[in-house]
Amino acid sequence: MQCFEIRKRLNAWVDNELPLHDAEEVACHLKNCLSCRLAAKDIQEIVDSMDALPAIHAPVTLSRKTLRSFRVNFEKPGMAEWWQGLSLAMRGAVFGVVLAGLLCGAMLGTSIYSLGPDSQANPYRAVYASKGILP
Ligand SMILES: [Zn+2]
Numbered sequence: 050m051q052c053f054e055i056r057k058r059l060n061a062w063v064d065n066e067l068p069l070h071d072a073e074e075v076a077c078h079l080k081n082c083l084s085c086r087l088a089a090k091d092i093q094e095i096v097d098s099m100d101a102l103p104a105i106h107a108p109v110t111l112s113r114k115t116l117r118s119f120r121v122n123f124e125k126p127g128m129a130e131w132w133q134g135l136s137l138a139m140r141g142a143v144f145g146v147v148l149a150g151l152l153c154g155a156m157l158g159t160s161i162y163s164l165g166p167d168s169q170a171n172p173y174r175a176v177y178a179s180k181g182i183l184p
Contacts, residue, residue, distance in 0.1 A: 050074050055085045063092045 055078050061067045062075045079086045126134065135143065 050078055052078075052082060052085055055079070055082070056088060059085070059089050059092050063089060063096055 055075055058067055058071060058075055062072055065072070067075065079089055132140070
């Protein structure tokens with residue numbers, strides 16, 4: 050590997066996040082390249098000094114603020130917000146589809162009801178009869 054390829058992997062190498070083969074290549078390169086070895090040493094010193102810092106405890110209100118911010122910015126809109134976000138043409142299309150579905154359901158329900166339990170054309174007759182149920 051060239052030096053620029055090693056430099057791109059140094060942070061991951063210091064954090065032991067490289068695959069074994071890549072980590073071995075970086076280690077081999079560092080044995081022979083003073084410049085990259087110094088860069089790795091600098092990164093290791095930064096990591097060590099960051100690890101030496103005391104832990105920062107989150108304020109109690111952070112989670113509440115974070116949740117509120119999440120809800121405001123990332124939650125899916127409710128039905129009312131979705132409806133308000135639609136253009137007038139899309140509202141008309143949605144209304145038409147819903148109306149067509151209701152009419153189809155009403156027509157199918159009416160036609161099944163009008164067949165009656167003794168009608169030979171009733172497709173549900175056999176099902177009802179097998180269960181001992183008559184509509
Ligand atoms: Zn190098």
